[in-house]
Amino acid sequence: MMSAWLNQHWHALFFALKQFISAPFASLLSIVVIGIAFSLPVGVYTLLINMQAYSGQITEAPQLSLFFKLNPNESEVEEIRQRLENHSLVTSLQFVSKELALQQLAQSDGLADVVGNLGHNPLPDAFVVTAHGVAAEDLERLRAVMLQWPAIDYVQFDAAWAMRLDALLKLGRLGVILLATLLSLAMVVVIFNTIRMQILTKRDEIEVSKLIGATDSFIRRPFLYFGAIQGLAGGITAWLIIALGIHVINNELVVLSELYAVDFHLKHLATKDFISLLLFSAWLGWLGARLSVAGYLWQIEPK
């Protein structure tokens, strides 16, 4: 029984592959169409993943800087220190006196002369606070509260832009899902149509097979294999397109990285994502074939 089942699957796979070989140009064409259609959402997804990795480094431990009004007295500084230490969201704090700030500024390239020419120290005392990795809105609220504290002139939320980027990326993800859904549908339609054409050329075979005792699954199987293989090949094509794109972009980024002295390059899709992509595209191919054959079998069913 088991070997009969295996034999039937071999037979179906063999026929599916034969189908590819008998019409290589048409098969290749639809694989390329599927690949291009799929490379769009996959490409956007890859870009998002890369940007997320970058913004994630910054947003993991967002910083707030609290600047004092000019010349606060000791008790005011101590009061703020107390409040910060007792705050649940604050993980660490560091006092940066205006003298220290000036020193740090003087160490920066090209600014030593400027600092030297200053008659007095224009910088305020400050606390640099690291918060838990909480949502941007919470940190914005925290910032508003701190602004009301005595002797505080200004509170700066350093990671604000990264947080906003993060929120934007979430929106981008939604866009990827919508795009992927739309193009997946297109792919199912492409495969549906390919299989429909194939069925038309195999009408006699299907009819005879049914008459001499073929089950519906026997008739379906070669087409399902064909659809799945086509989907899989489309998925691989999409990945190749993206990999090539990343390669080209990275070559350009090398120049940019050197200019700005930062290491920034695009990473390829993770293995897990790659496998998901292949499984999903194969499944879509299978689905398109399944719907197509089901439609035909229903048509020829004696009423």
Add this chain to the structure above:
Amino acid sequence: MISFKNVNKRYPDGFNALKNIVFAIEAGEMVLVTGHSGAGKSTLLRLIAAIERPTYGSVIVNGQDTRQLKKSAIPFLRRNIGLVFQDHKILFDRNVFENVLLPLQIGGFDIKVAARRVRAALDKVGLLKREKAYPITLSGGERQRLCIARAVVHRPSILIADEPTGNLDVDYARDIMDMFKSFHQVGVTVLIATHDATLLEDKQQYRILALAQGELAA
């Protein structure tokens, strides 16, 4: 093995192809179904293979009522039946060997076993030397024999042929009939629909079901 009980078949256009048919065929019988074209011979055969279902009454094949059979069970009923079609239904995109192989592929046979059986069937109908030929190169008689080989390769217990000698000259027709007789001799239940009078020379040997305008003559 096959029994019809008050079988009526009416087509959607209102045509009554079969009216109140009653008969029973035992295992190992050889039966000729005769009558003019349009008498309902083909319909009767199609009802046995569950290609069509009766409007009323019941058709019982191998103990199974075709009207109550689930859709998914029909293929397995058909695997017990060998069908020789009036229009052959040979696949022209594959050679003789591959045509005969099809029922065994459907049954999921191992290719080595299947190849042996295909050659045995081709040998029986005298086409062994032409296994690589494509059907387009075969004569009418050879195509008919190819169709018979495909019908018997999976060793069904029932063999049904619809006008198997239709367009053949007398000698060829006799050859074909002899083939059916030899299957009958090894215990296969054989049903042949024909309007061909030449086959009826030795009709006393077989049971005859004579159809006229959809009714069974007494």
